[in-house]
Amino acid sequence: MLKLETTFLQYDCLFHFSNNLHSVPANYTYTEFQTTELKSIFTKLLERVNFIICTHFPPAFLVNQAMEDVVRDYGQSFLKIQRILKAVNPNVTVVGQAGWASWGVSSNGASNNLANLVEFWNQMNSWAVENEFPVELFEAFDEPWKTDVNDKSNSGPNGQTGAEGNYGWWKRQESETGDFYTYVPKVEGEART
Numbered sequence: 012m013l014k015l016e017t018t019f020l021q022y023d024c025l026f027h028f029s030n031n032l033h034s035v036p037a038n039y040t041y042t043e044f045q046t047t048e049l050k051s052i053f054t055k056l057l058e059r060v061n062f063i064i065c066t067h068f069p070p071a072f073l074v075n076q077a078m079e080d081v082v083r084d085y086g087q088s089f090l091k092i093q094r095i096l097k098a099v100n101p102n103v104t105v106v107g108q109a110g111w112a113s114w115g116v117s118s119n120g121a122s123n124n125l126a127n128l129v130e131f132w133n134q135m136n137s138w139a140v141e142n143e144f145p146v147e148l149f150e151a152f153d154e155p156w157k158t159d160v161n162d163k164s165n166s167g168p169n170g171q172t173g174a175e176g177n178y179g180w181w182k183r184q185e186s187e188t189g190d191f192y193t194y195v196p197k198v199e200g201e202a203r204t
C-alpha cells in the first residue's frame with residue numbers, strides 16, 4: 012500500500028505534473044533530470060501497488076463555503092487523482108482519506124466545530140456512495156497526543172488550540188481517578204459511514 016498525501020500547495024503540482032506523476036511543494040523547482048528520475052521511480056512504484064490512500068486537505072479559499080461545495084470539490088479532486096494514477100496502473104484502488112476537525116485551529120483556516128464535522132462526514136459519505144469511490148473518513152477517535160495543550164507559544168494546528176487532535180467521531184475522556192481513559196461519542200447517534 013502506498014499513501015499519497017496532497018495539500019492544495021501540492022495539489023496543483025500533482026495535476027500539472029500528471030504526465031510525470033509526482034507531488035511536490037508548489038514553490039519547489041525540479042531540473043529536467045530530477046523530473047525524469049521522479050517519474051521513473053514513482054511509475055515503477057505505482058505499477059506494483061494495489062491500493063493508494065490519498066490524504067487530501069481542502070484549500071483555504073474553499074473551507075468556509077457551503078459544505079456541499081466543499082464536498083463536491085473534495086470529490087472532484089479524488090476523481091482527478093484516481094484518473095491520473097489509473098493511467099499508470101488500471102488495477103490500483105485509490106482510497107480517499109478526508110476529515111473535518113470538531114475544534115481548534117487548522118492550517119487552512121477551516122471553521123472547525125462539531126456541526127461541521129457531522130455535516131462533512133454525512134455529505135462525504137453520500138458523495139462516496141453516489142460515486143462508488145472508497146473514502147476513509149478520518150478519524151474514528153480523537154488523537155489528543157497530536158496537540159500540545161501545554162505549548163502556549165504555538166498557536167498552529169499542533170499547538171495549544173490546534174485542531175490536529177480533534178478529527179475523531181469519539182473523544183477521549185479521562186476517568187475521575189485519572190488512571191484510565193474511555194472514548195465517548197461527541198454526538199448522539201451514529202455516523203453514517
